[in-house]
Amino acid sequence: MIVDTRFERDTERWKLALRPYGQLERYTDARLSHTDQEALDATATWLETERTSLSLHALLQDASTLYSELTGTGIIHLGQRRRDENVDGTWAFQENERWTLELGGSHDSSAYHGAVASTLSNYRQTSGTAAENFTCTEQLVFSLNASAGDAHTAGAEQSTHFQSLGVGFQWHPSERLSVQGSGGTSRQTSGSFSSTTVIGALSLSYATELSTFALSAQRQMQPSGFGIFTQVDQATLSWTHDLAPRLSFGSEAQVYRDTSAFRSPFISFTFADRTYSEAHLRLNWQQTATWTLALQLLYDRADSPRSLLLPAGQQAHGWQVSLQSAWAPLGANLTR
Secondary structure, three states: EEOOEEEEEHHHHEEEEEEEEEEOOOOOOOOOOOOOOOEEEEEEEEEOOOOOEEEEEEHHHHHHEEOOOOOOOOOOOOEEEEEEEEEEEEEEOOOOOOOOEEEEEEEEEEEEEEOOOOOOOOOOEEEEEEHHHHHHHOOOEEEEEEEEEEEEEOOEEEEEOEEEEEEEEEEEOOOOOOEEEEEEEEEEEEEEEEEEEEEEEEEEEEEEEEEEEEEEEEEEEEEEOOOOOOEEEEEEEEEEEEEOOOEEEEEEEEEEEEEEEOOOHHHHHHOOOEEEEEEEEEEEEEEOOOOOEEEEEEEEEEEEEEOOOOOOOEEEEEEEEEEEEOOOOOOOOEEE
């Protein structure tokens, strides 16, 4: 069972949003621990003046490693959980009609807890960002961005320092087509190890009267419970089509590949590259204005190649057929 809610309050200068959500999951086998997930997501935006604004965001989440590590380290223990505490903020200043300056900072902390012993370690990350946006036309925007920070793993002798520099664009040639992209380099340094990686993202979405198509791909560097930075390559392809006024069909495929940012015999022994993929087909029927029924077929697969620690490698795959019912009440406005 999944519960996902959202509360908002808007004024001329303030916008507040609060999103509590959670997932309740139980197994018929009593030997398997619960794999619940709970989170609270909050965002506040303040328009200081006509040209400046401040945005603050906070996330508190506690989830089973079945979800927190599935697309990262791949180390899953049903009796262990990860608690994430994230805070970030952005200050924007519109210098003129074409130029906008954005300054931001973030602090992320992840801690593992539970009865099961694990090779994963707690870690935290602090970073600062700066971006300059240039509005070329109403349809085209360019940006130049830079970031720097430090990531520390509990019990590790060395912290990892990182810096990145990149460019980006947003292009909306029509109401139906949208293209966004970014590219740059990221450098990580931890003791005697250092690496420079090409990072970036590209997304495309196109909509017609009956269909919506979206394609995205990205590469990013992020800390992990392994104590080293991980290169995460992700690609997503989705398509939805309205078959009738109340009937729609949707499909989506996702692939995640994780690779260590550093190369050494010791890291290759403890960290094997991992690939996780998932695909589903979904048929939705809008029964009423608030109730939706769905029939879904899902397939997922996880692969770890051969390594000194896993001579034969590891593979796991599964499929699932589910009948789902969702209730989404109509939005309500409370004013005074």
